[in-house]
Amino acid sequence: MVFIDADDIISPNLLYFLSKAIEEHDADLVYYDFKYYAESQQKKAMF
Numbered sequence: 001m002v003f004i005d006a007d008d009i010i011s012p013n014l015l016y017f018l019s020k021a022i023e024e025h026d027a028d029l030v031y032y033d034f035k036y037y038a039e040s041q042q043k044k045a046m047f
Helices: 014-023
Strands: none
Touching: none
16 A cells, blocks of 8 residues: 655656565565655656
C-alpha cells in the first residue's frame, strides 16, 4: 500500500523499486526517504 497525495511528486520507478526491495528481502515493510519542496522553490526533475 502506498499513499500518494495530489501534491506529491514521485519517481516514475518508485513502485518498481519498492516491489523489488520487498521481494529481494522478503520484507513486510519498506520505507524510504523523501525530499521536501517549499511552495516558493522550483522543483527539479528526478530523472
